[in-house]
Amino acid sequence: MAKRGLYANIHAKRKRIAAGSGETMRKPGSSGAPTKANFTRSAKTAKKKEGGLKSPAWTRKEGQSPTGGLNAKGRASAKAEGSNLKTQLSSGTNPRRVSFAARFAGMKGPMKKPNGEPTRKALALKKWGFGSVEAARNFANANKKKAKGGFIEPGIENIFD
Numbered sequence: 001m002a003k004r005g006l007y008a009n010i011h012a013k014r015k016r017i018a019a020g021s022g023e024t025m026r027k028p029g030s031s032g033a034p035t036k037a038n039f040t041r042s043a044k045t046a047k048k049k050e051g052g053l054k055s056p057a058w059t060r061k062e063g064q065s066p067t068g069g070l071n072a073k074g075r076a077s078a079k080a081e082g083s084n085l086k087t088q089l090s091s092g093t094n095p096r097r098v099s100f101a102a103r104f105a106g107m108k109g110p111m112k113k114p115n116g117e118p119t120r121k122a123l124a125l126k127k128w129g130f131g132s133v134e135a136a137r138n139f140a141n142a143n144k145k146k147a148k149g150g151f152i153e154p155g156i157e158n159i160f161d
Contacts (some may be wrong), residue, residue: 068123
């Protein structure tokens, strides 16, 4: 008959960890977390499998377009991760453009780097046809749909009186 209970489960886990790593059993009271040797071994395995531990191209400079947005390599890496990217809209009142303007109007951060170059935020705003955060904010406020409240039409009296 198998042992049951918390104490038996803890010891079984310790034995599994010790057997899997090729090391001796850890001290009682340890959390069973991987050791430095385990991390080193797993990093070597990951490098062999993937050719290195790199983040996707769309998050690095090589996947980004110098004028804002992504280049072909960046779009391909984003698509490989499951993104469905669409092109920028530089004019009109398309709901996507209004949504972009509303998001970027509230985005914190500078428009220029300390060396005077525009930031990615400034480049994105320019690609979407906005010269500044204020222009995006004004566009969003002028074009977002006004929410109507309640399910009852105005003017209908209470029928339960």
